[in-house]
Amino acid sequence: MSCSKIFSGDLPELINEIIKNFQNDYSTLHSCILVNRLWCRLAIPLLWENPFSISTGNYNFIEIYLYNLNDHLKTKLNEYQIIDCFLPSNTLFNYPSFIRYLNIRKITPSIEKWLEANDVTSKFSNIYFLPNLILESVLEFKRLINMSLIKLFIENEVNLHTFEIEINTYNSEYCDNILEMILQNPNFINKIGNLKVSILCSSTLTDNRVLQIINSHQNLKRILLGYDNLSLYQSLLLSKESSCSNTLNTIIFYSINLNGIINLVKVFEKLNVLESVHIIYCSYLGNFIQHIINLTKPFKLKSLFISGKLQIDLSQALLQKSGNYLENFGYENYFEGSDYVTIYNQSFKQQLLELVIKYCRNIKFLDLDRFKIHITSPIFDLIENIKQKLNYLSISVRNCEDSNINLILQNLGKTLPSKLEYLNLILYIEAKDFEVFLKNSQDIFFKKLLINNVMREYNENINILPYIKEYIMKKKRVKYLAIKNTLISRYNRYNRYNRKNVDLFNLKDEVKEFNLHNIKVLGYTNLSTDIYKFVNENN
Numbered sequence: 370m371s372c373s374k375i376f377s378g379d380l381p382e383l384i385n386e387i388i389k390n391f392q393n394d395y396s397t398l399h400s401c402i403l404v405n406r407l408w409c410r411l412a413i414p415l416l417w418e419n420p421f422s423i424s425t426g427n428y429n430f431i432e433i434y435l436y437n438l439n440d441h442l443k444t445k446l447n448e449y450q451i452i453d454c455f456l457p458s459n460t461l462f463n464y465p466s467f468i469r470y471l472n473i474r475k476i477t478p479s480i481e482k483w484l485e486a487n488d489v490t491s492k493f494s495n496i497y498f499l500p501n502l503i504l505e506s507v508l509e510f511k512r513l514i515n516m517s518l519i520k521l522f523i524e525n526e527v528n529l530h531t532f533e534i535e536i537n538t539y540n541s542e543y544c545d546n547i548l549e550m551i552l553q554n555p556n557f558i559n560k561i562g563n564l565k566v567s568i569l570c571s572s573t574l575t576d577n578r579v580l581q582i583i584n585s586h587q588n589l590k591r592i593l594l595g596y597d598n599l600s601l602y603q604s605l606l607l608s609k610e611s612s613c614s615n616t617l618n619t620i621i622f623y624s625i626n627l628n629g630i631i632n633l634v635k636v637f638e639k640l641n642v643l644e645s646v647h648i649i650y651c652s653y654l655g656n657f658i659q660h661i662i663n664l665t666k667p668f669k670l671k672s673l674f675i676s677g678k679l680q681i682d683l684s685q686a687l688l689q690k691s692g693n694y695l696e697n698f699g700y701e702n703y704f705e706g707s708d709y710v711t712i713y714n715q716s717f718k719q720q721l722l723e724l725v726i727k728y729c730r731n732i733k734f735l736d737l738d739r740f741k742i743h744i745t746s747p748i749f750d751l752i753e754n755i756k757q758k759l760n761y762l763s764i765s766v767r768n769c770e771d772s773n774i775n776l777i778l779q780n781l782g783k784t785l786p787s788k789l790e791y792l793n794l795i796l797y798i799e800a801k802d803f804e805v806f807l808k809n810s811q812d813i814f815f816k817k818l819l820i821n822n823v824m825r826e827y828n829e830n831i832n833i834l835p836y837i838k839e840y841i842m843k844k845k846r847v848k849y850l851a852i853k854n855t856l857i858s859r860y861n862r863y864n865r866y867n868r869k870n871v872d873l874f875n876l877k878d879e880v881k882e883f884n885l886h887n888i889k890v891l892g893y894t895n896l897s898t899d900i901y902k903f904v905n906e907n908n
Contacts, residue, residue, distance in 0.1 A: 388412055395423060417467035418530075421475040424895075428483035430464070432456055434518055437465050437525075442517045449510055465525045473519075473547055474535035474567075480514050515543050516550065523554045528562075534579060535567040535593075535905075541575070548578040558585050567593035567905060568601055569623070576601050587612040591908055595623035599630065606636045614639050619908045621647040621672075623901060628653035633660040637668070645694075647672035647904050650701060658683045662690055671908075672697035674736070674900050681720050692728030696758075697900060699736030722747040726754050734761040734903060749780050756786040761903070765795040775802040782809025793819040793897060803833045807840035818847045819896055822854040834879070842886050850883060853893035 388411040391397045401412035420430045435446065436456045489507075536544045551557055564586045566579060579601065583589050589612070594602055605611060617640055627648075630636075637643070648654065649672060661668050670691035688695070700718055725732070726747065732755045737748060752759065762785075766777060777796070782805065785792075792815050818841070822833065834852070841847050852873040873879060874892040883890050 384408065384411065388415065391415070413462055413464075414467040417462075417464050419470040420468070421472065421479050422470065428479055428486060431480060431483040431514070431518075433460055433464055434521060435514070436460055437463070438517055438521055439524065442520065445513060446517065449506070463525070465521050466527060468522060468527050469530040471522065471529055471531075472533040472535055473544065474533075474537065474540050476515055476518060477511065477540055477543060480511050484511070512543060512546075516546060519547050519550055523550070523557045526556065526560065528560045531563040531565065532561045533565040533567065534582070535565075535569075536571055536575060536579075537569040541570050541572075545572075545575055545578065548575065548582065552578060552581055552585075555585060558582060561586060561588075563590045564588055565591040565593075566601075567595070567621075568598050569593075569595040571598050571601065573600070576604065580604055584612060588616050589613050590616060591619035591621070592617065593621035593623060593905065594625060595621075596625070599625065602630065606640075607632060615641050618642050618644040619647070620645075621649065621904055621908065622651050623647075623649045625651045626653055627651045627657040630657070633657065634663060637661075637664055638666060643669065645669055645671040645908065647697070647908070649674045649900055649904065650676040652677060654679055655683050658687045662686045664690075667691075667694075669694045671695065672734075672900065672904055674699040674701065675721070676701040679717070681717060681724075684721055685724055688724050688728040692725070693731065695725075695729045696731055697734035697904065698725060698729065698732050699734075699738065699763075699900060701736075701738050719747060722751055726751050730755060731758050733758050734900065735759060736763045736900060738763075738765045745777055745780065749784050752781075752784045756784070759786055760789060761791040761898075762789060763791075763793040763795070766797070775799075775805060778802045778806035779809060782806040785810055785813055787812060788814050789816070791815075791817045791819075791898065793821070795821040795823060798822045798833055800833050800836060804836045804840075807836055811840060811844070811846075813846070815847050817849045817851075817896055819851045819893060820853070821893060822852070834873070838882075842883055842888060845886055845888065847888050849896055850888055850890050851893040851896040 384407065388398075388401060388408070391401065391412070392415050395416065398412045398416050402409045402416075417430070435443075437460070438446070484507075489510075534544075534548070564583065566583065566589065568576075568579070571579070576598075583605065589605075592601075592605070605613060620640075620643065646669060648657075648670065651657070654675065654677075668691045670687070671694060673687075673695060674697070700721060732751075735752070735755070752762070764777075764781070778798075779802075798820070820833070837850075837852070841850070850873070854871075872893055874890050874895075880890045
């Protein structure tokens with residue numbers, strides 16, 4: 370719905386289109402608020418449509434939501450003698466009504482960060498003196514806020530573009546009550562545009578409630594099944610009453626025993642609008658492939674991440690059938706407990722890479738884990754083969770001879786595409802070799818550059834920060850930067866060097882210097898992504 374239909378008044382269409390173009394540019398949207406009243410009214414809804422996913426580090430939106438609670442819920446929160454001091458005296462908009470994207474997993478972490486930022490735990494210590502009572506009260510307080518926010522969205526009759534039920538071990542204790550509340554309010558379900566379900570941890574009760582919501586909504590778009598939680602698969606996809614045949618377009622299997630999936634051909638043949646399948650570190654992949662190659666329909670495999678043994682002929686059969694659809698690929702070593710296993714791993718990996726080069730030309734996300742020096746040639750052949758599409762690249766090299774690292778860095782700098790969204794290097798890096806890489810890649814722009822310098826010992830040749838400043842910072846070739854294991858040397862009181870390995874993000878003076886060049890330094894863990902996070906957030 371256009372903004373001219375949301376707000377009264379005659380809004381110029383040009384301004385409307387300008388504001389829409391800033392949808393995910395939060396700093397610009399904040400600037401728009403200051404232009405005038407009209408721009409403010411247009412920008413505010415965009416800023417508040419997905420607040421639990423905005424990584425600004427500011428979680429004050431929680432207290433603005435709490436201000437909008439009904440009197441009954443405010444009274445319950447006030448029993449903790451804490452909440453009043455955080456709430457604003459008034460608000461200009463009905464902010465809860467603007468939400469359009471909601472993932473129930475992201476609510477609790479946002480609450481916790483808001484509590485941490487406001488030092489709420491210490492305030493509980495002033496009220497409750499026994500440690501067990503403090504912990505219990507904090508947990509109950511978080512639970513109450515969580516449920517209150519869901520209740521707030523229901524009462525505001527929000528129109529959600531996307532609602533995601535994501536359940537894992539961390540949030541499972543909250544989910545049953547949330548799901549029950551949602552089931553008691555069918556109008557909330559009916560106003561959901563796209564429903565997504567991700568199940569990593571569940572119970573029979575949870576599965577039943579999720580199924581009720583799916584069947585009530587009748588427009589499930591995506592489902593993620595993980596850690597052998599297959600009961601939902603059986604009930605949902607094999608049921609005669611299933612409403613997913615003409616709605617489900619994405620299936621993600623994550624760390625699942627694929628041997629437990631029955632009637633596989635029957636299930637995939639009945640899914641009429643299935644656009645992408647993602648297989649991420651699942652076991653018994655060989656049995657799965659034997660069924661898949663018999664499908665009469667195309668099998669649109671978008672992600673394949675292999676961990677463990679797999680016959681090379683089955684790999685070839687799968688890539689022959691689905692390689693043209695493949696966009697995300699990686700291989701993770703299983704335990705190398707013997708020389709035989711190590712040799713098998715590397716031999717299989719080399720053959721697999723050759724098959725990927727042959728059949729897969731549309732890879733955008735490539736994760737190369739712990740390969741050996743002698744198979745670098747097919748790796749760079751693969752990168753060269755897909756460089757027009759490649760956007761995310763992670764390379765991990767361990768236990769390599771020092772003399773060969775320079776070969777990897779030299780070839781990589783010459784092979785990369787002119788622009789990358791994401792590059793993560795997990796290497797044993799010496800400064801002189803890294804300088805060669807930076808020189809060879811000096812025409813390349815990285816939106817996110819991450820470096821984990823896997824150092825085996827302290828020496829004078831591993832401080833790469835000066836080269837980062839010379840070739841990256843001064844030329845503004847990066848938007849976001851993270852470096853783990855930065856070598857810092859300082860004289861101590863005895864005129865000796867203290868050397869320690871730290872995350873660049875923790876060096877405040879260095880962070881400020883990079884900020885002056887419009888480069889944002891983040892913690893390595895915060896900036897890094899993996900295939901689970903990538904697929905889950907982009908599908």
